[in-house]
Amino acid sequence: xxxxxxxxxxxxxxxxxxxxxxxxxxxxxxxxxxxxxxxxxxxxxxxxxxxxxxxxxxxxxxxxxxxxxxxxxxxxxxxxxxxxxxxxxxxxxxxxxxxxxxxxxxxxxxxxxxxxxxxxxxxxxxxxxxxxxxxxxxxxxxxxxxxxxxxxxxxxxxxxxxxxxxxxxxxxxxxxxxxxxxxxxxxxxxxxxxxxxxxxxxxxxxxxxxxxxxxxxxxxxxxxxxxxxxxxxxxxxxxxxxxxxxxxxxxxxxxxxxxxxxxxxxxxxxxxxxxxxxxxxxxxxxxxxxxxxxxxxxxxxxxxxxxxxxxxxxxxxxxxxxxxxxxxxxxxxxxxxxxxxxxxxxxxxxxxxxxxxxxxxxxxxxxxxxxxxxxxxxxxxxxxxxxxxxxxxxxxxxxxxxxxxxxxxxxxxxxxxxxxxxxxxxxxxxxxxxxxxxxxxxxxxxxxxxxxxxxxxxxxxxxxxxxxxxxxxxxxxxxxxxxxxxxx
Numbered sequence: 076x077x078x079x080x081x082x083x084x085x086x087x088x089x090x091x092x093x094x095x096x097x098x099x100x101x102x103x104x105x106x107x108x109x110x111x112x113x114x115x116x117x118x119x120x121x122x123x124x125x126x127x128x129x130x131x132x133x134x135x136x137x138x139x140x141x142x143x144x145x146x147x148x149x150x151x152x153x154x155x156x157x158x159x160x161x162x163x164x165x166x167x168x169x170x171x172x173x174x175x176x177x178x179x180x181x182x183x184x185x186x187x188x189x190x191x192x193x194x195x196x197x198x199x200x201x202x203x204x205x206x207x208x209x210x211x212x213x214x215x216x217x218x219x220x221x222x223x224x225x226x227x228x229x230x231x232x233x234x235x236x237x238x239x240x241x242x243x244x245x246x247x248x249x250x251x252x253x254x255x256x257x258x259x260x261x262x263x264x265x266x267x268x269x270x271x272x273x274x275x276x277x278x279x280x281x282x283x284x285x286x287x288x289x290x291x292x293x294x295x296x297x298x299x300x301x302x303x304x305x306x307x308x309x310x311x312x313x314x315x316x317x318x319x320x321x322x323x324x325x326x327x328x329x330x331x332x333x334x335x336x337x338x339x340x341x342x343x344x345x346x347x348x349x350x351x352x353x354x355x356x357x358x359x360x361x362x363x364x365x366x367x368x369x370x371x372x373x374x375x376x377x378x379x380x381x382x383x384x385x386x387x388x389x390x391x392x393x394x395x396x397x398x399x400x401x402x403x404x405x406x407x408x409x410x411x412x413x414x415x416x417x418x419x420x421x422x423x424x425x426x427x428x429x430x431x432x433x434x435x436x437x438x439x440x441x442x443x444x445x446x447x448x449x450x451x452x453x454x455x456x457x458x459x460x461x462x463x464x465x466x467x468x469x470x471x472x473x474x475x476x477x478x479x480x481x482x483x484x485x486x487x488x489x490x491x492x493x494x495x496x497x498x499x500x501x502x503x504x505x506x507x508x509x510x511x512x513x514x515x516x517x518x519x520x521x522x523x524x525x526x527x528x529x530x531x532x533x534x535x536x537x538x539x540x541x542x543x544x545x546x547x548x549x550x551x552x553x554x555x556x557x558x559x560x561x562x563x
Contacts (some may be wrong), residue, residue, distance in 0.1 A: 226330060233334060246270040268288050374406050381405055
């Protein structure tokens with residue numbers, strides 16, 4: 076008798092081949108393989124499944140049986156084909172995975188636009204000029220005020236000689252001016268380079284030295300921080316946004332109209348550096364078409380509207396910030412910037428969410444795990460205003476999802492949980508899935524969670540070795556990707 080496991084297939088499965096003439100064992104005769112919940116026993120032309128019904132649902136077993144049937148049929152049809160390239164999906168399942176789940180295109184009749192993100196914001200500001208667009212602590216800006224202030228700064232950048240595609244470093248603390256700066260750079264035709272002041276100086280210096288921004292938007296506290304990096308042929312011009320004289324100059328020239336710049340879809344919108352967890356950090360360059368496509372898809376998928384108050388939680392140097400900022404500001408919602416004291420503890424965080432009336436939280440998965448653990452203790456509650464929690468950045472723990480569901484059942488809370496995934500190169504995220512577990516006690520592996528589907532107007536496919544479509548494998552996505560490589 077020979078037994079082997081399938082460690083990379085995403086299934087808790089072991090297979091045993093019996094010697095010729097041996098009978099299939101009864102349930103009581105079976106010795107369970109270590110850390111395996113399903114055992115397939117093959118003897119001659121017969122086979123049987125043995126499985127732990129407390130861990131494996133009949134639906135999952137039925138799906139694996141279908142995959143096994145496809146595999147056997149493929150081997151019989153093409154015995155010379157390598158086993159790893161044999162099909163695991165039927166024609167119907169391939170249609171579902173490759174076509175049905177990738178019907179992600181929207182038309183202009185459905186509100187879709189090919190305009191760049193800042194023009195979508197300008198249209199929203201024209202529709203709702205008096206609605207609150209931005210809030211930081213007790214400071215607020217309406218849509219009209221935010222648009223005028225961004226226009227003023229954009230015209231100053233144009234006067235400074237900024238050309239479409241030129242990079243502009245943004246080295247500001249979280250504040251109203253931070254969002255003003257982002258919109259201003261886009262309006263002026265530049266590509267912003269986020270430089271979070273809390274990052275180590277060595278990492279910031281690497282980004283500035285490689286990206287060589289033409290202009291640096293900063294504040295007095297950080298002025299001349301990168302002066303030593305200047306070369307004879309490059310030195311960024313600094314504009315300190317906390318100096319009143321800068322805004323007086325802009326106001327004196329009546330610089331409040333929307334700039335009319337020749338921005339094309341392939342022009343850069345921003346350049347953002349990866350974490351460098353797999354090596355040296357690299358600059359990823361995202362074009363206007365990609366950012367606009369993502370923001371509109373997120374608005375559609377997340378249901379963002381004028382009634383929403385969205386928390387801006389992430390560092391500006393993390394692309395999740397784009398997911399928080401732009402879908403909100405093209406939808407008429409209010410973007411609420413996180414203050415430093417908000418995350419001093421989970422109870423403090425929830426108190427702030429309650430006081431601010433937040434409806435959408437976009438959180439790193441690791442922080443959400445901490446939040447769920449606190450909610451599960453019963454000492455705190457999720458504010459009733461919260462309708463959607465978006466998580467991403469790393470693998471989600473299925474047991475935390477179970478605790479989340481139990482909290483919903485216990486408290487009557489109706490907040491939805493959305494798990495997202497996507498590399499920076501795919502413009503923030505590529506897939507999203509609302510998490511609902513079918514069984515009461517999930518196993519530790521992620522196969523228990525629903526597979527994600529495309530979250531943008533793009534196509535996403537799961538691939539196995541050889542780039543063949545797979546029924547269960549690591550996620551790979553492509554769609555509206557930049558037409559240029561990473562910056563080094």
